[in-house]
Amino acid sequence: MGTLKPLVIGDLVARNPVIQGGMGVGISLSSLAGAVAKSGGIGIISTAQIGFREPDFLKNPLEANLRAIGTEIKKAREIAPDGIIGFNIMVATKNYASYVKKAVKAGADLIISGAGLPVSLPEYVAEAAEEAGSMLKTKIAPIVSTVKSAMVICKLWDRKYHQAPDLVVVEGPLAGGHLGFSKEHLTELGVDSEDVERTYKREEYEEEIKGIIRLVKEYGKKYNKVIPVVTAGGIYTHEDVLHQMDLGADGVQVATRFVTTFECDAPMxxxxxxxxxxxxxxxxxxxxxxxxxxxxxxxxxxxxxxxxxxxxxxxxxxxxxxxxxxxxxxxxxxxxxxEGRTDQGLLFCGSNAYRAEKLESVDAVMKDLVGEA
Structure with a gap:
């Protein structure tokens, strides 16, 4: 059992330092994100083809997706009126700026962005707030995997926008879906992309995490703010969470563990x-x-x-x-x-997916992760 501190991102305070990772297409939508936010964590909706159920998705995918961003966050807010709810938006998405601006205008508390470096994210968020004619303040978080990528984004945002991230998410080699590493990056870390679990050098990568935390602290000092660092990839139990905290992380991002919950938007x-x-x-x-x-x-x-x-x-x-x-x-x-045709489709997952044995509630998973089970 361990007592964990809340995750504080500026004026956002999550009672439990757990961010539910974004999972697309259609796996983390309003039901899962709302339930996680209601349980004291941070619920994240994936914008990846979020409008696939809209009647005009085939003809107008962009319009369908942008419309669904507003619909899904509204439904999530109904589940957790006081919870923290955000979006995961991939940099690799076509019309990336449109998705970011729509998420801001829809009232996202947080945007987490990876699958490429979100070099223009601050600009798009600021433009959206200006277009909305309001003081909307969506927190922004890049996903990084190495000290090098963290340095690139922090330096660029500092030079170009005179700001630092509100949060940094570090995704390790055990994460699910698209990895934050190219095959070459994995090789640099001594990891065989064909056999990550066996060749993954945990201690070496943990030094990388510590390096990212040190770098982020430097930028936090420069901007006189605390920038929390959240780690992701292969986190499944309370012991895993405690280990990340021991490394210096302020919280964790967990995705796979939430797939086998009753509230997850995925089909049975x-x-x-x-x-x-x-x-x-x-x-x-x-x-x-x-x-x-x-x-x-x-x-x-x-x-x-x-x-x-x-x-x-x-x-x-x-x-x-x-x-x-x-x-x-x-x-x-x-x-x-x-849509349930799992033999015909792609089933993205994290390294611990095989550990799932039964359906659980989001509340039970959250209590287990934070040591209150």
Whole structure:
């Protein structure tokens, strides 16, 4: 049992220092984010093809997605009127600026942004507040994986916008979905991208985390504010949380553990795939945009590359997607899974997905993570 301090991000105070990681397509929407916020954590809605259920999604994906941002945060607020609710927005998203501005205007408390370095995030947030004619103040947090990437973003924001992040999220090699590392980055860390769990040098990466924390503190001093650092990837138990705190983290970001909750927006077939998964079923795969990603092996992944792929419809999702060379459409693969066709789709997960044994409530998971179970 351990007593954890609240996570303080400026004027936002989360009773429990747990951020629920953003999971798209359609896995962390209003139901999960609202429940996490109600339990004293920070609930995060993923904007990745968030409007896939909208009737005009096929014809107007951008409009459908922007509309759904407003709908989902409104529903989450109804669940947790006093909770902290934000969005995860991928830098790699087409029309990234539009998503950021819509999230700000919809009243997001926080935007967490990765899948690339969010170099222009402060500019888009400021423009949205100005366009809304209000004093909207959405907190902003880059996702980084190395001291180098943290330094690049802090230096750039300092020089160009004269500001520092409100929060920094550090995603390690055990995270789910798209990893914050290229194959080359993993190699630099001595990690084999084909066998991360066995070759991952935890102690070495923890030194990287400590380096990021030291760097962020320097920028906090410069701007006379406390910038919390939250770690992510492979965090599943209260002991895992305590270990991150011992490293100097102010909180943790947890995603996989929340998938097998009653409140998670994923269909039962998706949750069952996690419960059925064995350790050897969790693999590193290459996404259509070339980045490594962690997923549960299934008939879909086994067939990728064996059958010629022809793109039937473009959903305008990722900036760097070459229609002529992709092995599959990532939107279609993720939507198929989010609609319960899990044998035909992509099942992103974290390294601990195989540990899921049953459905739980968000409240029970939160209590377990913070040591109140």
């Amino acid at each position: 077939e998706y949750k069952q795939a996690y419960i059925n998964a064995k350790k050897e079923d969790i693999i590193i795969t290459k996404s259509p945009v070339g980045m490594p990603g962690r997923a549960i092996v299934n008939p879909f992944l086994k067939d990728v590359g064996k059958v010629p792929f022809k793109l039937e419809h473009c959903y305008q999702c990722l900036e760097k997607c070459d229609h002529k060379t992709i092995p599959y459409c990532i939107t279609k693969a993720l939507v198929d899974s989010a």
